[in-house]
Each structure stands twice: as structure tokens, then as C-alpha cells.
């Protein structure tokens with residue numbers, strides 16, 4: 001393969017580009033964001049992903065990867081052009097394909113030789129076919145263009161690993177020519193390839209993501225029922241996990257899925273079904289459960305406290321999961337405005353996500369409440385009235401139960417990620433509420449303190 005161009009240097013495009021270079025291809029990455037391109041040219045990754053920046057630097061030095069905003073130069077003599085641009089959701093839940101259309105138009109106007117266009121972005125079934133028509137409609141030069149589907153399955157936080165050691169590569173093609181080019185590109189990865197039609201490849205992506213979203217919502221639904229009936233979701237999921245038919249992954253209850261994929265991909269598939277006069281009941285249910293689950297900690301804490309007004313609220317973790325600085329659809333973004341509206345004084349800790357969160361909520365006053373960003377968990381907890389755990393970062397998991405007891409004004413902890421053993425919180429006299437497990441020391445701490453105070457007075 002002489003030259004691969006990649007459109008879009010986000011999580012998917014950049015990681016794909018860097019990994020293609022790493023296995024020996026000659027890669028040029030295009031983005032409309034000049035600031036991003038300048039950073040990338042200097043070997044700086046605009047996103048946080050383990051191992052990405054070092055591979056980026058290495059491949060720049062080896063001359064296998066370059067970055068540009070000049071799409072014409074990048075596309076005109078490329079053998080294959082991968083699309084990794086965003087497909088965010090429209091208000092009605094459908095996928096917004098405007099970035100895909102823009103790149104398709106740019107490709108049509110730029111290419112000067114036969115070229116395979118590969119859609120890596122997640123797109124509704126039938127989109128590859130439309131993109132091919134669209135490019136051919138606008139084609140400037142007499143060249144052959146085909147479109148192939150190659151959906152991406154990486155998870156943020158382990159994107160480089162997931163690409164270099166993917167469990168499978170799915171390619172959707174409509175000709176031997178396209179299939180051979182993609183097989184050749186992926187040969188150096190030495191990974192299993194599933195070769196299907198374009199429509200099936202597009203559906204595999206949605207069906208996979210939505211299945212995982214369903215699994216999460218199912219466990220959260222069961223967790224809520226566990227709380228009402230006195231069962232413990234962690235025991236339940238452990239008991240389930242031995243069954244090969246169920247599998248042992250994605251069985252953790254929590255405060256719902258976030259990120260740039262599951263929320264929009266569930267909505268897009270549900271929309272696609274609706275558009276085809278079909279009601280996709282299972283996926284609809286997953287979406288509903290997830291919406292409710294995101295604010296479950298806030299609701300529980302609201303029941304326990306009269307008001308958040310004037311309270312110091314420690315928030316541990318802002319990103320939708322550890323290992324990424326991405327905040328898209330993070331549960332924190334649903335809870336913070338509710339807390340601020342009630343007049344909470346938030347002290348937020350996140351090892352990587354605060355920079356992006358600050359851009360949405362600058363430090364200082366917001367209506368009745370305030371938000372302060374801290375670099376130490378201890379500073380967030382010092383004198384806090386309540387603590388909400390949104391992300392299971394290692395820095396959060398390593399906080400001992402005694403730390404809550406000794407630093408907080410009232411050791412009242414709401415844990416959305418079930419990171420503590422109940423018995424440890426019990427022994428440390430922390431009033432602890434988690435997901436799908438019984439509350440610990442419910443109201444007990446305050447009673448003990450009052451009792452101690454009374455005793456001291458006597």
C-alpha cells in the first residue's frame with residue numbers, strides 16, 4: 001500500500017492513523033482543526049490515550065506519518081482514504097452525517113487516481129451505499145471509487161491496545177477489489193478478519209454497541225431491584241459470571257453508560273428501527289434505564305439531605321470512565337448542574353478530566369453554587385459534608401475508608417462505581433450508599449457523633 005489518508009484525527013482517526021503507520025504503512029492524517037494538526041505535527045497528542053503519544057512521536061521520526069489541513073494534497077493520490085469523522089446525534093436521535101458528507105464531497109473533488117474510501121465512523125445501515133453514490137455524483141476526475149465499511153470497536157482508555165490487538169476486524173465490501181485492498185491493509189496486524197456485505201458491517205457495529213449498552217442497563221435495572229429487595233448486586237453478578245452463555249464482562253452495576261458512543265448509538269439504532277416502522281423495544285428500554293440511572297446518586301443524596309445549599313460537596317471523578325479525558329455524556333455533567341442549582345459548593349477532583357470540565361464549568365460561582373477544581377482528593381474531602389464518586393480512577397480507588405472518616409465533616413459517601421467493600425466502610429464508620437447494595441451505617445454516623453457530644457457534655 002503506497003499511501004493511506006485518514007480524515008479526522010479524533011479518537012478513531014488518530015489511533016487508526018498512528019497504528020497503520022506503526023505496522024509500516026505510509027499515512028497522512030487530515031483534520032479541519034488547525035490547532036490539533038499543529039500539535040500533532042509537533043508530536044503532541046490532543047487526546048489522552050495510553051501509549052498514543054509515544055507511538056505518534058516514533059512514527060513521525062520514522063517518517064511514516066504526517067498531518068495536514070490540506071485535504072486536497074492528502075487525498076489526491078491516496079490508495080485508500082479512511083473516514084474517522086464524528087457522527088453525533090441529531091435532536092431526533094438520528095445520526096448526523098454532515099461531516100461524512102463534507103468529506104465525501106472533498107474526496108470527490110480531490111482524487112486523481114483509483115481509490116478505496118473506507119468508512120470507519122459509525123453510520124446507519126445503508127450509508128456506505130449512499131456515500132459511494134454521492135462521491136460518484138460529484139467526481140471531478142475519471143477514476144474508480146468504491147466505498148467499504150470498516151467499523152471501529154476500540155474502547156476509549158485502551159484505544160491503542162484495542163486497535164493493535166483487536167479481537168476482530170470487520171470489513172464490509174461489495175467487490176473483490178475492495179475486499180482485497182482492505183485485507184492487504186490489515187495483513188500486518190495479523191488479526192481475524194470478518195468479511196461481510198456493507199449493510200451487515202454497518203449493522204454489526206450498532207448491534208455490538210447496543211448489546212453492551214443493554215447489558216449495562218440490564219445490570220443497573222437488576223441493581224435497583226436488589227436495593228429494594230435486600231439482595232447484593234455484586235454477589236448476583238458474581239454468581240452470573242460463571243455462566244459461559246452470559247460471560248463475565250460488563251456485569252458491573254453503576255451510574256449508567258456515557259461517552260461518545262453508547263448513548264448516541266442506542267438512539268441512532270432506535271431511530272433507524274422507527275424509520276423502518278419497527279419498534280426496537282429492547283434498545284428503547286436500555287436508553288430509558290440509562291437516563292434514570294445517571295442521576296441516581298443525586299436522588300439518593302437528596303433524600304438523605306434536606307438541601308445541598310451551602311454544603312461542601314466533594315466530587316471524585318468527572319470523566320465517563322477512567323483512562324480518558326473525554327466528558328461526552330458523562331454522568332457528572334447531569335449531576336453538577338442539579339447540585340449547583342441547589343447552591344452546593346462543589347470541590348471536584350479528576351486526574352485528567354478537569355481541564356475539559358473547566359471549559360464547560362469555569363471555576364467560580366454558577367448561580368447559587370460554586371465549583372472549585374482541586375488536584376488532591378484530600379483537599380476535596382477536607383471538611384466536606386458529602387462525597388459523590390462518579391469515576392473509578394485508580395487515584396479514587398486508593399482512597400482508604402478511614403480517609404473519608406477522618407477528613408470529611410460528615411463521612412457521607414455516595415459511590416456510583418461500587419469501589420469499596422461494604423465491611424470496610426462499616427468498620428470505618430462511613431455512611432455509605434452504593435449501587436445495588438445495602439446502605440451501610442445508614443444515619444448511624446450522625447447518631448454516634450451526637451451521642452459522643454452528649455457524653456462529653458455530661
Ligand code: NAD
Pocket residue numbers: 007008009010011012013030031032033036084085086087099102103120121122123152153154155156260261
Ligand atoms: P471525534 O469527535 O473525537 O473526532 C472527529 C474529528 O473529525 C475531529 O477532530 C474533527 O475536527 C474532525 N473533522 C470534522 N470534519 C472534518 C473534515 N471535513 N475533514 C477532516 N476532519 C474533520 O470523533 P471520534 O470519537 O473519533 O468518533 C469518530 C467516529 O467513530 C464516530 O462515528 C464514532 O461513533 C465512531 N467511533 C468512536 C469510538 C470512540 O470510542 N470514540 C469508537 C468506535 C467508533
